[in-house]
Amino acid sequence: MAFPVYSSTQHSSIVKLKIISGSGIGSCKTRNVVVQVRCESNEPSKSKKLAVGSPIIVVEAPRMIKTAASVPCLVVNSGLVNPGDVGRIVSRKPMDVWAVRLAIGTYLIDGKYFKPLELED
Numbered sequence: 858m859a860f861p862v863y864s865s866t867q868h869s870s871i872v873k874l875k876i877i878s879g880s881g882i883g884s885c886k887t888r889n890v891v892v893q894v895r896c897e898s899n900e901p902s903k904s905k906k907l908a909v910g911s912p913i914i915v916v917e918a919p920r921m922i923k924t925a926a927s928v929p930c931l932v933v934n935s936g937l938v939n940p941g942d943v944g945r946i947v948s949r950k951p952m953d954v955w956a957v958r959l960a961i962g963t964y965l966i967d968g969k970y971f972k973p974l975e976l977e978d
Contacts, residue, residue, distance in 0.1 A: 907946055912974040913957060915942040919970045925956040925963040937961055943974060 907913070918939050924930045925947065944959040953968040 906973045907949075907955070907968075909946055909948060911946045912976060913944055913946060913955075913971040914974045915940055915944070915966075915971045917970050919966060923965045925965050929965065938964065938966070944971075 915938055919934055921931055922934045922938055924932075938959065938961075942959055944957045947956040947958050947963055949955055950965060954965050955968060955971075956963055957966045957971065
């Protein structure tokens with residue numbers, strides 16, 4: 858089944874369900890139901906503000922950090938990444954994980970640990 862693709866934060870799809878109910882053999886009833894499913898986010902999407910090259914500021918130090926090398930290395934954050942550190946987005950990974958270039962190197966950091974840096978002109 859193909860689902861429509863939208864560019865906004867609101868998605869809508871029509872799904873056909875087959876419901877089987879009953880308690881014994883021969884007493885099962887089937888029903889076809891068509892349901893329209895809507896998925897929308899109430900909070901503003903942070904990914905709209907973030908793009909490759911966007912400056913970010915770390916707001917909370919992650920406990921563990923992973924390098925963004927071709928062979929990643931997971932290490933305990935022992936003061937490498939601190940709140941207030943500034944970096945730039947290098948790329949986006951699945952599940953709101955971003956490759957961020959910091960002064961100490963490029964690391965994969967979850968989006969909950971940083972926010973976009975507001976630059977004033």
